[in-house]
């Protein structure tokens with residue numbers, strides 16, 4: 001095994017440890033993925049819920065609010081991520097104090113993902129049977145309780161499904177953010193593997209990213225299967 | 230005849246929808262008074278405004294104008310918070326059951342109790358009791374997807390009863406069920422009415438459902454309430470054409486008449502065709518024998534449907550009367566004097582059409 005690795009993946013071994021090594025890169029990717037997933041998840045759920053409840057036949061309709069939020073979500077979703085990275089540079093610096101490194105990537109990752117996830121949340125929650133919502137209203141539940149006890153509860157499997165999907169596309173974005181200074185496996189694959197012609201590094205970076213994708217997909221599927229009746 | 234002070238009083242309710250420039254008057258100036266303990270049926274074709282009207286009772290639908298009084302409280306004047314409290318007094322069941330998929334049968338029935346002051350143990354006892362009441366105590370841990378339609382509706386009924394409502398609204402609760410299950414569910418509702426004294430409002434487009442349990446009926450057409458009264462009156466002497474259509478469909482006399490008209494046997498029926506409606510104890514045989522003895526008129530029974538509604542006999546018959554023309558006319562007068570509603574039918578009318 002060791003022999004195999006030394007023979008076929010010499011550059012991976014050489015780049016395993018140290019500040020720019022694989023171990024650090026893996027951590028950076030995990031860090032960027034999960035921290036932005038958590039924040040984008042929270043913002044996305046809040047925005048998605050607001051979209052669902054303020055729409056015309058929602059539980060607290062509000063035309064103006066809905067229209068503005070709807071347009072904003074669309075606007076931010078339409079900005080290509082690489083451009084977003086550059087455009088919000090100053091804002092990023094203001095929030096986290098730096099524009100490079102994994103921390104600098106967080107702000108654009110969250111802003112790039114939250115509106116996308118908000119839309120997913122909206123789609124997941126409008127799928128919740130309108131009749132069940134009506135039954136809850138007839139029972140005298142307040143809008144807050146309907147959100148927590150009906151929308152989020154009934155929509156949970158679908159939310160997890162979109163959460164999984166969003167997290168996986170988020171990994172793609174971390175790779176992109178990595179390539180322009182965010183670090184992580186994306187940076188590894190481009191800055192080391194591609195630019196220095198160390199193909200084994202590129203391939204191993206890709207394999208790590210694929211493993212991450214499969215693990216997340218697997219967990220998501222497992223949860224959905226557990227929750228659906 | 231509107232009695233004063235019923236548990237549900239709808240006064241001059243209008244509901245108008247504005248949809249993409251179109252105005253739909255779903256409910257037009259409807260007043261209803263439902264007394265405590267009533268099983269009040271609202272019947273009408275699809276789109277008549279029945280759902281819209283009953284959704285006004287708990288203000289799921291705000292009326293464009295009119296007043297809603299439930300339990301002597303004017304709901305239209307309550308704050309949002311007080312209204313929510315009042316809604317707990319009005320249980321509701323639906324055509325598609327509207328159960329939470331993510332909760333078990335137990336969880337669904339327990340759902341309205343989450344904010345109650347009951348302890349966990351008390352809640353469990355209450356849910357168990359409700360499930361027993363609807364005959365599903367062995368299904369507590371199943372999910373709705375594992376139940377039949379009838380069972381789902383039982384769960385929905387148990388859930389609606391959890392907050393001890395005085396009123397239960399059923400919007401087409403049996404429309405998705407087969408006839409046998411429908412009867413079972415209606416029987417259950419009837420039992421709840423008797424045992425718990427719960428007032429029930431039932432919406433349906435089937436007279437059969439109304440016949441089985443309602444004591445009062447309102448008929449809706451195009452948003453308006455066109456006829457209202459107790460079951461026997463509506464059933465025995467419907468005044469409006471639509472009401473009669475519903476009654477006729479339910480007694481099957483309409484399909485018999487269609488059959489006679491379409492099959493071409495009309496020509497071979499001799500004599501005058503009359504439809505008799507009666508309430509109470511005018512029975513079949515003495516009538517026929519009486520007609521023969523008194524007027525020498527022979528009554529050929531083409532159709533007869535007799536049923537017991539709320540303990541009273543209601544009959545519909547189709548006679549072909551043969552005999553001397555004058556005598557037949559006398560016989561019809563005689564029948565009228567017996568409190569039998571007689572209507573002569575011209576079967577040739579639509580034959581060529």
Ligand SMILES: Nc1ncnc2c1ncn2[C@@H]1O[C@H](COP(=O)(O)OP(=O)(O)OP(=O)(O)O)[C@@H](O)[C@H]1O
Pocket residue numbers: 246247248253254255273274275276277278279280281282434
């Ligand atoms: N939210 C709404 N917006 C616009 N129009 C509506 C709305 N709800 C109901 N309507 C219209 O009001 C009329 C009455 O509808 P309603 O659902 O009360 O009829 P219904 O008697 O219950 O019919 P069904 O037997 O099919 O349930 C219909 O023409 C319907 O299209």
Ligand SMILES: [Mg+2]
Pocket residue numbers: 279280281400401
């Ligand atoms: Mg309806």
